[in-house]
Structure formats: structure tokens, C-alpha cells
Amino acid sequence: MVIVLKNDIKEDQKQKLLSFLAEKNFKTNEVKGEESTIVAAVGKASIDPREVELIEGVSRVIPISKPYKMASREFKRDNTIVEIPNNRGQIIRVGGQRIVAIAGPCAVESRQQMMDAAKAVAEAGAVMLRGGAYKPRSSPYSFQGLGEEGLKYLKEAGEKYGLPVVTEIVSTDFIPVMKDYVDVYQIGARNMQNFELLKKLGSLNKPVILKRGLSATIEEWLMAAEYLLSSGSDKVILCERGIRTYERATRNTLDLSAIPILRGMTHLPVIVDPSHAVGIRDKVSPMGLAAIAGGADGIIVEVHCNPDKALSDGAQSLYPSQFEKLMNDIEALAPVLGKQVAHIRAEKKTKKIEECRNESDKITCAFCGKRGAYAEQAIGKYFDEKDSSAVAVDSFREIFQSVVDGKTDFGMIPIENCLAGSVYENYDNLVQFQDISIVGTITLRIQHALLGIKGSRIEDIKHVYSHPQGLSQCNNFLSKHKNWDTITASSTATAAKFIGEAASKENAAIASAITASYYNLDILQEDVEDYKANYTRFVIIAANHTKQKLQFDVKPNMASFVFSTKNEPGALYSCLGIFQSHNMNLTRLESRPIAGKPWRYWFYADAEININNGQEADSYINTVLNALKTKAEDVRLLGTYSEGR
Numbered sequence: 001m002v003i004v005l006k007n008d009i010k011e012d013q014k015q016k017l018l019s020f021l022a023e024k025n026f027k028t029n030e031v032k033g034e035e036s037t038i039v040a041a042v043g044k045a046s047i048d049p050r051e052v053e054l055i056e057g058v059s060r061v062i063p064i065s066k067p068y069k070m071a072s073r074e075f076k077r078d079n080t081i082v083e084i085p086n087n088r089g090q091i092i093r094v095g096g097q098r099i100v101a102i103a104g105p106c107a108v109e110s111r112q113q114m115m116d117a118a119k120a121v122a123e124a125g126a127v128m129l130r131g132g133a134y135k136p137r138s139s140p141y142s143f144q145g146l147g148e149e150g151l152k153y154l155k156e157a158g159e160k161y162g163l164p165v166v167t168e169i170v171s172t173d174f175i176p177v178m179k180d181y182v183d184v185y186q187i188g189a190r191n192m193q194n195f196e197l198l199k200k201l202g203s204l205n206k207p208v209i210l211k212r213g214l215s216a217t218i219e220e221w222l223m224a225a226e227y228l229l230s231s232g233s234d235k236v237i238l239c240e241r242g243i244r245t246y247e248r249a250t251r252n253t254l255d256l257s258a259i260p261i262l263r264g265m266t267h268l269p270v271i272v273d274p275s276h277a278v279g280i281r282d283k284v285s286p287m288g289l290a291a292i293a294g295g296a297d298g299i300i301v302e303v304h305c306n307p308d309k310a311l312s313d314g315a316q317s318l319y320p321s322q323f324e325k326l327m328n329d330i331e332a333l334a335p336v337l338g339k340q341v342a343h344i345r346a347e348k349k350t351k352k353i354e355e356c357r358n359e360s361d362k363i364t365c366a367f368c369g370k371r372g373a374y375a376e377q378a379i380g381k382y383f384d385e386k387d388s389s390a391v392a393v394d395s396f397r398e399i400f401q402s403v404v405d406g407k408t409d410f411g412m413i414p415i416e417n418c419l420a421g422s423v424y425e426n427y428d429n430l431v432q433f434q435d436i437s438i439v440g441t442i443t444l445r446i447q448h449a450l451l452g453i454k455g456s457r458i459e460d461i462k463h464v465y466s467h468p469q470g471l472s473q474c475n476n477f478l479s480k481h482k483n484w485d486t487i488t489a490s491s492t493a494t495a496a497k498f499i500g501e502a503a504s505k506e507n508a509a510i511a512s513a514i515t516a517s518y519y520n521l522d523i524l525q526e527d528v529e530d531y532k533a534n535y536t537r538f539v540i541i542a543a544n545h546t547k548q549k550l551q552f553d554v555k556p557n558m559a560s561f562v563f564s565t566k567n568e569p570g571a572l573y574s575c576l577g578i579f580q581s582h583n584m585n586l587t588r589l590e591s592r593p594i595a596g597k598p599w600r601y602w603f604y605a606d607a608e609i610n611i612n613n614g615q616e617a618d619s620y621i622n623t624v625l626n627a628l629k630t631k632a633e634d635v636r637l638l639g640t641y642s643e644g645r
Contacts, residue, residue: 001049002062002075003039007626009057017055029070029230040070042230068222068266070229071236076267078634082235084128084183084207088162090345090406092127094207094237095269096434099334099341100298102166102271103323104130106313108150111157116305118157120320125327127342128184129154129163130300132312134170151181158183162344166209166300172200183207189214189241189276192224202231209300211239211273218258222266238262238270239300240291242277251279251316254287259294270295275302279316285326292330293337301326335397338432338595345406345543362389365410365540366399369467369491372515374444375412376493378538382412382442394490396425400433403543410439411541416588417446418535420472426539427592427604430638431562438560438639440540448474448529449513451496451521456505458524463487465495466510469536474510477528496521540641556617559584560638561605563628564594572603574631582624583610609640 005014017039021028026043041052049061066072081095094100103121108114108131118129133150146153151167158165164183169175170191178185184207191197192213201208208228212221221238228236240259242252254277262270272291274284288299304310304317318326327341334341365388367375379390391408393399399411413429416422430436448470452461463485464471464478470492471478478486489495492511499507500519508524509515516523539560565571579586588606611620621640628635 001041001047001052001064003041003052004059004062005037005039006057006059007037007623009037013055013057017052017058020052020055027230029232040075040230042069066265068219068226071222071225071266071268073265073267078267080234080236080267080269082207082237082269084164086162086164086183086344087159088345090162092164092342093435094271095297097339097432098297098434099292099330099339100128100271101126101327101330101341102128102130102298102300103303104166105132105304105310106275106302106317107132107311108146108154109311111153113305114153114157115160117303117320118161118163120305121303121323122161122163122344124320124324125331125341125343126163126303126323127344128166129158129161130166130186130302132168133178134168134174148177148181151178155181169197169201172197175200175204179204184209184237186239187211192216192221195224195227198224198227199231202228202233205233205235207235207237208233209237209239209271211241212243212255212258214244214252216243218261218265225266225268236268237297238266238268239273240270240277240296241273250277250283252277254278254291256287256290256294259291259296263295269297271298271300272296273300275300275313275316275318279313281307281316281318281322284316284318285322285329288326289329289333292333295337298342299330340401340404340433342435343401343405363387363410364389364391364408365412366391366393366402366408367412368393368396368399370493370497370515370518372496372512372518373491373493374446374512374536375414375491375538377512377514378442378444378536379412381444382440382538382540383410396423397429400429400436400541403541404433404435406543409542411436413539413541414469414536415441415539416537417469417473418533418537419529419531420469422590423469424592427590427602430541430604431592431602431636434636435543436541437544437637438539438641439542440641441537441558441643442540443535443537446473446529446534446536447512447527448492448510448534449516449523450477450508450525450528451499451511451513451516451519452508452524453499453503453505454520454522456508456522456524460505461508461524462506464508464510465489465498467492467495470495470510473530473534474528476530477525493518541639556640556642557609558587558643559607559609559621559624559640561607561625561628561635562602562638563605563632563635564600564602566631566633567600571631575603575628578624578628578631579605579607582620582627584608584624585610604638 021041026041029040052061064074084092103126131154134145166184168186168188186209189211242254245253274287302317303323307314307317365379376390402408403411413426414423465487468488495509496511496515496519499509584607590604591601594600
């Protein structure tokens with residue numbers, strides 16, 4: 001059974017609970033989460049859950065019927081996210097809405113080989129480096145690996161390119177020598193049921209990739225994971241690598257159906273190894289792509305710079321160019337799946353805003369559009385132009401990816417306009433990019449002008465370009481010119497740049513008057529917006545998966561949440577009641593369809609933080625979040641921040 005403890009449980013109450021369970025011959029394991037603490041109790045004896053619920057400090061008891069207790073969905077409703085730090089202050093997260101790639105040669109052969117391989121896979125998009133130092137081979141005469149020397153090469157290459165190291169462990173005897181070099185242990189198919197190895201690795205509580213056995217059922221695989229979890233680990237990643245069947249055309253048979261089946265059975269993340277599954281180089285990439293399309297959280301692929309001379313599994317190892325092509329295909333597929341591909345952040349020194357006044361390297365903030373865009377103006381107003389550098393990108397999604405990858409420190413995102421309403425694309429991006437948080441907000445007055453090339457007149461205009469929001473905010477003005485075609489652009493500044501380059505008197509743009517000087521345009525008419533009180537609210541986003549984060553020395557007064565409701569009467573009413581009961585004033589509530597779930601919706605809520613008893617904001621928000629989780633089907637905190645800084 002799973003016993004959820006109250007947040008305010010006292011130590012003596014907890015000890016009383018543990019003693020009671022021990023008397024009933026239950027084995028217990030305490031798991032501390034970000035929002036709550038649970039006790040997993042496993043035993044042969046039956047017990048009435050109500051006996052446990054009556055013990056002081058117990059919130060609720062969840063019986064588990066599956067033989068794999070801690071690995072089951074009954075044990076944990078939310079997906080487990082396994083966090084793996086690298087040497088650049090970044091946390092690589094496996095699970096959720098991310099796609100990760102682990103790549104490298106089958107075996108470590110030399111220092112130069114590992115350096116070349118690490119460079120190649122890092123540039124192509126891998127976030128972890130794989131390589132075998134101890135090789136369990138079917139033949140005793142095959143290459144068995146370089147041992148500790150190979151571990152040193154592997155670690156050196158990984159640290160140079162910011163890649164955590166993944167390598168296989170074949171015996172508990174190797175733990176002492178491996179522990180200083182390995183970030184993620186891999187348990188191979190032949191050792192899936194080496195229970196003593198599983199128990200020992202579980203007690204280390206380091207990330208473990210558990211490969212499916214050659215002929216193992218899914219339940220047997222999860223029971224092996226249970227050994228790791230019950231021994232103390234909460235960082236287990238399942239890896240489907242193909243099973244042995246009667247088919248001989250490929251090395252093994254890749255069971256992609258295991259991915260969606262596992263989603264309903266376990267909370268653990270699932271990756272796929274297409275290299276060992278098919279064993280044929282030109283079949284690896286299509287199966288890797290198929291695994292991602294099937295819902296895998298990532299892939300682990302063998303890549304070798306010279307596979308024809310590889311000492312192990314050269315026939316199934318991709319050339320670096322093939323791996324790069326595979327990653328490009330995954331990048332294209334990810335948005336369709338509502339996911340984003342994880343990347344290693346560029347190595348750079350983190351700095352505070354105050355330090356930038358004495359440095360040439362400024363705070364960087366991405367925005368969508370070209371020079372003169374309203375978002376660029378918001379950056380200068382929020383950060384101060386002498387402290388910051390605005391970085392233009394071509395889409396809102398690219399802003400999010402730029403911040404996640406560490407290419408920029410922040411992103412400036414328009415979230416709503418008082419006339420045209422919400423920018424729904426960015427609400428969707430906030431759900432998909434789970435490694436992003438809102439850290440600030442700013443409101444900017446929007447004043448539109450009609451711009452044309454030098455010497456043009458309003459009478460010449462036939463085509464008007466602008467962002468869809470810009471066009472909708474000037475509807476009254478445009479309705480007076482029904483013969484004009486309206487054409488959308490990615491931003492108002494992009495529209496201004498385009499008509500400047502097109503150099504046609506028939507074209508005009510609706511944009512800020514500031515952009516006229518940037519693109520050698522004339523202002524044909526100012527203040528063409530429908531209402532003068534026209535404001536856009538921007539949010540500032542930052543990555544939340546780094547150890548070093550840029551912060552402002554201000555107390556948060558706002559919090560943003562996203563949640564989905566249960567499919568039952570009064571579900572939304574119950575969720576909104578949580579905000580009321582915690583004295584939080586909702587300033588905004590939006591709904592968006594959930595991808596893949598027809599007629600189900602995400603709800604976005606902005607709420608004022610109202611603390612009267614001196615409680616810390618983080619503690620207060622966690623209390624609200626925990627309460628909301630009891631009513632909502634799914635919930636996530638998007639960020640706590642200061643309104644207007």
C-alpha cells in the first residue's frame with residue numbers, strides 16, 4: 001500500500017506509523033517528493049487500510065493490487081522525471097514532455113575514439129554519452145572492454161562536452177571502481193534478473209537504465225524495476241531493446257507496443273534502444289524515429305566515427321552523419337507530438353544583472369520578430385538597454401527552445417492584449433516546455449502606425465502586412481479600406497522589414513512608428529489602433545532546470561498555474577474553490593484544448609499571492625499546489641513572480 005503523509009506530520013507520529021507497520025511485518029520505504037512524502041509498505045499479510053488511516057499524521061492510504069508495487073501507476077499517478085546533472089550546471093531530465101538522446105560507441109576503444117565520438121554526438125544533439133568499459137560478450141574471445149582505463153576516457157570526453165556518462169555494469173564487484181566515473185548505470189538485458197546486482201544498485205540511489213531481458217515479459221521487467229525501487233532508488237529508466245522471437249531478419253524484434261502499454265502500467269520513463277533491437281545500421285534510424293512517434297521519452301543509440309573498424313557492434317553503429325539526420329528528423333517530429341527535444345546548454349558563465357554594467361557580456365533575452373518589435377521594446381524597458389541584449393528569432397516556439405538550450409538567458413513572450421485577447425500559441429508552449437518557468441511580467445502600451453515605403457501614399461495601398469494581433473487591434477481603421485488585402489506576418493517588425501525590402505508602393509505595414517527609421521519607411525498615419533488604451537502583457541521566461549539561475553531581488557506577488565479537471569460534475573468548481581479557500585484572487589482564467597484528448601481542456605490561472613501571516617511565498621504556493629492536486633486531474637506551477645517586477 002501507499003501511505004500519503006500529511007505535510008505537517010511530526011517525527012514521533014511518523015515513527016509510530018513505521019513501528020505499527022513493522023509489527024505487521026511490512027517492509028517500508030519512505031519517498032520524499034517536492035510536494036508530499038509517502039511511505040511505501042509492502043508485505044504478505046493483509047491489513048485493513050482504515051487501521052492505517054486512523055494513525056495521526058496520515059493523509060490517505062492507497063491500496064496496490066499489482067505485484068510490482070512501487071513501479072505501478074497505483075503507487076504514483078504522475079510520471080516520474082529522472083534528473084541527471086551535468087558539469088555545466090544543467091539538469092538533464094528524462095520523462096514528461098522532453099525527448100532525450102543518448103549516443104556513443106558500443107565499446108570504449110581509445111581516448112581519441114571517445115573524444116571524436118563525444119564531439120560528434122554532442123554537436124548532433126545527444127545529451128548523454130554512452131560507451132562500454134566492461135563488455136559482457138557472448139564469446140569469451142570477443143573484445144571485453146578496457147576496464148577502468150575506458151572509464152577514464154569516457155568521463156574525460158563526457159566532461160569536455162557537457163555529457164553525463166552512461167555505461168553498463170555487469171557485476172557488483174565493479175561498483176567501487178565505477179562510482180567516480182559513472183553518472184547513469186546501465187543494466188543490460190542479460191542482467192535484468194540479476195537480483196543481487198539490482199538490490200545493490202538500488203541502494204546507491206543513482207540513475208539506472210534497466211534494459212528489458214531477451215525473453216522477458218513486461219511484468220517480469222517491471223518486477224526487476226521493483227527490486228531497484230524497493231532498495232531505495234527513485235531514478236529508474238526503462239529501456240526497450242528488442243526481444244528474442246522466431247524472426248531472424250533482424251537481431252531482435254523491437255516491441256514498440258510495449259511503450260503505450262507501459263504508460264498505463266507504470267510511472268517510470270521509457271526509452272528505446274533501436275541499435276540492439278534491429279542490429280542493422282540502415283534500420284536503426286527509422287526504428288528510432290518510430291520509437292519517438294510511439295511515445296518513448298528518448299532513444300539510446302550506438303554511434304561510431306569509423307564503425308567498419310569498431311571492436312564491437314560495428315554493423316549496428318550509425319555514422320555521425322546518420323545520427324545527425326536522425327536527430328534532425330526527431331526535431332521535426334517533436335512539435336507534432338507536443339514535445340521538445342532536450343539539448344546540452346552552451347558553456348557560459350552565469351551572471352547577475354548588476355554585474356553586467358561592468359561587463360561586455362550582457363544579459364540576453366530572445367524575442368520573436370525583427371528590430372523594432374514591441375517585444376524588443378519590452379526587453380529594453382524591463383531589463384534596461386545597457387544591461388541587456390535582445391536576440392531576434394523567427395517564432396515563439398524558437399524563443400522557448402532558445403531559453404531551454406541556454407542560447408539566451410531569458411525570453412520575452414506576449415501572452416495577452418487588452419483588445420485582441422490571448423496569444424494562445426504561447427499558452428500551449430508553456431505546457432509543452434516543462435523546463436520553462438515564468439519569472440516576471442511587464443505591460444507595454446501598443447501604438448500602431450501605418451507604414452509605407454518612401455514616397456508612397458495611402459491611396460496607393462493594396463496590401464497590408466502585420467501580425468494577426470496587430471491587424472485585429474486596428475480593425476476599425478482597416479474596415480474603412482475594404483479594398484485592402486490583409487496578410488499576416490510573424491511579427492509587426494517583420495512586416496515592416498518585408499515591405500521595406502519589397503519596395504512596392506502597394507504594400508504597407510501596421511507596426512510601431514519606431515520601425516520606420518529602421519527600415520527606411522514613411523509613417524503614412526499614426527495611432528491607427530481601435531482604442532488608445534491598448535496594452536500588451538508580456539511574460540519573461542527562464543529555464544528552471546539549471547543549478548544557477550538568474551533572479552531578481554523582488555518578492556513574488558503573482559503565481560501562474562495550469563491544470564486539467566477530472567471528468568465529473570463540479571470538477572472545475574472544486575478546483576477554483578482551492579484558490580478561494582487560500583485567499584488567492586484569480587486575475588485570469590483561460591482554457592485550451594488538450595492535444596490528443598478531444599473535449600478535454602487545460603485551464604490557465606493567474607492568481608495574486610496574498611500572505612498575511614508571514615508565511616514564505618514558496619511554502620504558501622506549495623500548500624496551494626498540494627491542495628489543487630487533490631481536486632485536479634493534472635496540475636503544474638508555471639511560475640511565481642512579481643507583477644511588473
